[in-house]
Structure formats: structure tokens, C-alpha cells
Amino acid sequence: MAKILIADDDEMVRRNIMRSLKNQGHKLLEATDGQAAIEIIQKEKIDVLIIDVVMPKLGGTETLIRYKKELENTKVIVVSGKISEESDAFQMVIKQFGANRFLQKPFLKNQLIEAIQSVLEQ
Numbered sequence: 001m002a003k004i005l006i007a008d009d010d011e012m013v014r015r016n017i018m019r020s021l022k023n024q025g026h027k028l029l030e031a032t033d034g035q036a037a038i039e040i041i042q043k044e045k046i047d048v049l050i051i052d053v054v055m056p057k058l059g060g061t062e063t064l065i066r067y068k069k070e071l072e073n074t075k076v077i078v079v080s081g082k083i084s085e086e087s088d089a090f091q092m093v094i095k096q097f098g099a100n101r102f103l104q105k106p107f108l109k110n111q112l113i114e115a116i117q118s119v120l121e122q
Contacts, residue, residue: 001026003026005031006030007030007037007050007052007060008030017112018030021112024116029044033057034051034067035057035058035063037063038063041067047074048076048119049071049074050077050079050112051064053080054080060080064097071098075120077100077101079103079104081106
């Protein structure tokens with residue numbers, strides 16, 4: 001069982017992710033932006049952070065840059081509807097910002113579950 005934090009400003013996306021993971025046995029937490037996610041991470045050990053790239057206040061890439069030290073023991077899955085896997089922006093997110101995986105929105109439940117299993121095995 002992993003402790004998973006979902007950081008996305010879109011409540012519907014957060015709810016869909018939580019619904020998809022409900023029966024997987026994980027402890028699920030949620031945050032509305034990167035700043036709220038970091039406040040949770042500073043209080044609790046999070047195994048997997050699922051974070052959106054574009055959010056108000058503090059987006060995913062800014063969070064990964066600013067809080068690299070706090071996130072060094074956390075697996076990161078970046079999600080976005082704005083960038084694609086083929087883009088240079090994707091390569092930058094994965095290589096420079098320390099993300100372990102990327103999922104392009106909308107993604108399927110089985111893609112999410114596979115991504116979580118994959119990062120937990122790394």
C-alpha cells in the first residue's frame with residue numbers, strides 16, 4: 001500500500017483519479033495546487049505524487065523545481081492536457097524536473113494504475 005497525493009486544480013480530475021484508485025488499497029490524499037501539495041509532503045511521507053503541470057498559484061513544474069529536495073524520496077507522475085509525450089516540453093519535464101512518469105490527459109484507469117505500479121517498482 002502506497003500513500004499517493006493527487007495535486008490538480010480541477011476537482012473533477014482529482015475525483016476521477018481517486019475513484020480509479022479507490023479499490024487499489026492505497027491511502028489517497030489531494031491538493032488543489034503545488035503549494036498545498038508541498039505543505040502535505042512536509043508533514044507526511046508521500047510515496048507517489050501525481051501532479052498537474054498547469055495550476056494556479058504554483059504549477060507542477062514550478063513545484064518540482066522549487067521543492068526538489070523535499071521531493072527526492074517521492075516518485076512523481078506528471079499529468080497534463082497541455083503537453084504531449086512527443087514534445088520538447090515533455091522531455092524537459094521528465095529529464096530536468098525529476099519526474100518518473102508522464103501521463104497525457106485524458107488517460108485511462110489502467111494507464112494510471114500501470115504508471116503507479118511502475119514508479120513504485122523503480
